Amino acid sequence: MEKGYKKFIVATIIFFALAILLAVVFPIQEVESFIAAMVLLGVMMMILTALRMKESSAKIQDWIQSKVHIRPTITKIGLVLILIGGGMILLRKGENPNYMMWEASIVVMGGLLFLIGIFSKHFLFKNLIIATLMVFFTIVYVQKSQQPIQLRSIVLTSAFWVVTAISEIKRIKAKEKSTIFKSDFCKVEYHKNEKVVFLQWKQFCRGEDYRAPVKCAIELARTNKGCNFIVDARNGFEDDPADVEWGFKEFLPQMSETGCKQVVFIMNEVNDIEGEMDMWTKEFMKYFTVKRVTSYDEAITALTY
Structure with missing residues (x-):
């Protein structure tokens, strides 16, 4: 007790x-x-x-x-x-x-x-x-x-x-909102009201600056079964081919085992990394239902309907 x-x-x-x-x-x-x-x-x-x-x-x-x-x-x-x-x-x-x-x-x-x-x-x-x-x-x-x-x-x-x-x-x-991880590159929160793990990139990063918040997001999803995952990539993302490979081999399989069913990417309408995000979206779709929007409110709506 x-x-x-x-x-x-x-x-x-x-x-x-x-x-x-x-x-x-x-x-x-x-x-x-x-x-x-x-x-x-x-x-x-x-x-x-x-x-x-x-x-x-x-x-x-x-x-x-x-x-x-x-x-x-x-x-x-x-x-x-x-x-x-x-x-x-x-x-x-x-x-x-x-x-x-x-x-x-x-x-x-x-x-x-x-x-x-x-x-x-x-x-x-x-x-x-x-x-x-x-x-x-x-x-x-x-x-x-x-x-x-x-x-x-x-x-x-x-x-x-x-x-x-x-x-x-x-x-x-x-x-309502609990910040679990925060750095110069990224912020990871769990939004209890929406049952969402929210990963917001502030700038491009690589190595442990990229992997640490991603690992934190995985643990949050494990702890809060049935939650969904929102990634805000408007201001940054990974910036190293080695991290892409790690993401495909480690991150996605582990996240899929947490019970997470839906993933939403928040992106600008015109984005310099459109091609890379298409690659990530295609890979995510092997494990989750994936949607792309331009704001957090749209992301929540996308998860609801």
């Missing part, structure tokens, strides 16, 4: 135990809602732990990646509604307007919009689903219990939701 999982499980157990302890020590109606919220949070964290343990499941991850997309505008609107609803609750906490269900509804509506907007090609959105469920069930509990002190539950879960949402945004942005 990974170290991160162990820490998360320990934190979950402590949180859940604290909720039970409060229920035993303070079994009075005034803190009932606060205790209920903490118990609910503990249960949800346990569910989240179980889900985290399944993150390596390729089937689940592939299903999610085929269903979800980021919608930044909806995400921002949802976050604004959450903040507005939470702020209104805090401003009116001394009043008793039927337990502020309107404000709570704004928070839930914002949560749902945020959830729709944050649907990304990551497994991370489960945190937001759980946080949204927490807010929703707490509000239902408030309505049924008819206890003014239940306001604490809404504030608690709303605050947790906002913190979770902000955390998820940061994590998603950090993991």
Whole structure:
């Protein structure tokens, strides 16, 4: 079991135990809602732990990646509604307007919009689903219990939701593109959203300056089964016949064993190395489905259709 999982499980157990302890020590109606919220949070964290343990499941991850997309505008609107609803609750906490269900509804509506907007090609959105469920069930509990002190539950879960949402945004942005290799000649990245190994040449090179990033791309493809390969050759490529021979004998057979099915070359419309790229394209076609485009966006589209 990974170290991160162990820490998360320990934190979950402590949180859940604290909720039970409060229920035993303070079994009075005034803190009932606060205790209920903490118990609910503990249960949800346990569910989240179980889900985290399944993150390596390729089937689940592939299903999610085929269903979800980021919608930044909806995400921002949802976050604004959450903040507005939470702020209104805090401003009116001394009043008793039927337990502020309107404000709570704004928070839930914002949560749902945020959830729709944050649907990304990551497994991370489960945190937001759980946080949204927490807010929703707490509000239902408030309505049924008819206890003014239940306001604490809404504030608690709303605050947790906002913190979770902000955390998820940061994590998603950090993991969208991961630079694995970088030099004066080349950059190799793995784009998790698109499931793409991206190799971008900055200038012509030879020897280890050429082979090192290519080997890195092979390892990335091995690690991320089922990914595709995009090569940006607009500003450079190999510049030595020995590297061409190495590419044909070593690089292409090894890359074909990684499970990669599609390769896209990004090239300028008029390219000085057109003849050489035709040679590479012909060789690549022995192992992969090959397409040639003029931009990264076109490359992603070419992989989709």
